[in-house]
Amino acid sequence: MKNPDHRTPTPEPLFPLKRIAIDLHYLPTLEFFAAIYGAEELLLFPDDLYQRQSFLNRTRILLANKVETLSIPIQGRRPKIPMRLVKIDYSQKWQAIHLRGIQSAYGKAPFFEYFFPYFQKVLEGHGASLWELNYSLLTICLKLLRWPVNLTVVENGQIPEEVLDLRGLIDPKRHFSQNGYYQAHPYVQVFGVDFEPNLSVLDLLFCHGPQAEELLKQSLKKP
Template sequence: MSYDSVLLDVEERYVKQTYRNRCTVLTANKVDTLTVPVKSENHGLTKDVRIDYSQDWVRRHLGCLQAAYGKSPFFEYYAPEFNAVFQKKYEFLIDLNYDLLTICLRLVGVKKEVTYNLSGLENTQNIIKNEVSEINNKKNKNIFKYYQPETYYQTFGNDFVSNLSIVDLIFNMGPEARSVLLKSSKIQ
């Protein structure tokens, strides 16, 4: 939250097994992974990754979000915005991600311009690029140098489950989500 804007690097190589097309949510029984299926081969450019609609992933995502967060304090207020995005039929993953990111930033009160970076990140921004690569890698457990999750109310369970999708925070904490994020950030 310390940078002036958010750049979506559309010239980077798309890598499978990252958070570019998946997120985790807390259901009554487990942490569940929601994945947007894609048609692209590994290592194509991010801007060229197409969404695969041959699978009924939209219905699964909406059903899972309803089951996971339908009883959360702020679900009824924010769910229509997410539902509207999922009902659009995006051709490219980057466009879906842009709209979801824009909604999430607005709902947590973060006023940042989100833009597509069409020229790739400059060499002077290698540090930022490396940080983003570390965070995007779902297998990397070293993200705690950037972020130490602050506990907050979750609908299911007595034990706090960290590192879920931001929708968990939004649906459970509503307007207080920004405060939780600020307390969690290690980047000044």
């Protein structure tokens, strides 16, 4: 009997463990989603320390002539503090910059008009916490990918047994080829002749909509 939504059944994940501890990134990269592919539960730790120059407050999108990094400014330059205490600095008007950048990058993408309102609503809000913003955006990404993943917030910071801990491994300073999760699988992008790998999942969602899940599966790094 044919699958009613014509989607390929989800394969077993690369790792036998289906509970994964992961950092809460801002509009995560394709490497992030390749790393959690097949997981049934993601464990998130609000008391983990905020790391500067990380994916916790930045993402990458493809404009007409370059890859642009979008960064969320945070209040103060204090020593490392728990993610749940990191406050967003709205005095810098970053929301308009990010929304304008996303519209410039993907306004002509096939699925932009369908998916953009989900992100626009969250990005136009004024939640004080970076943690809350990232959590809301990750929930939307998983919804649009149609991944039935449970998100569990671990308040005490203790990692349970039988959990694959990927925290700290997906980082802008560490090329994705150094990890064992994602390999570049070209797909049609809005701009450029040469494929630009490992952008924000926005790139894949806006360009390919319901095919995003299948394309992500093809980008899983083979053992």
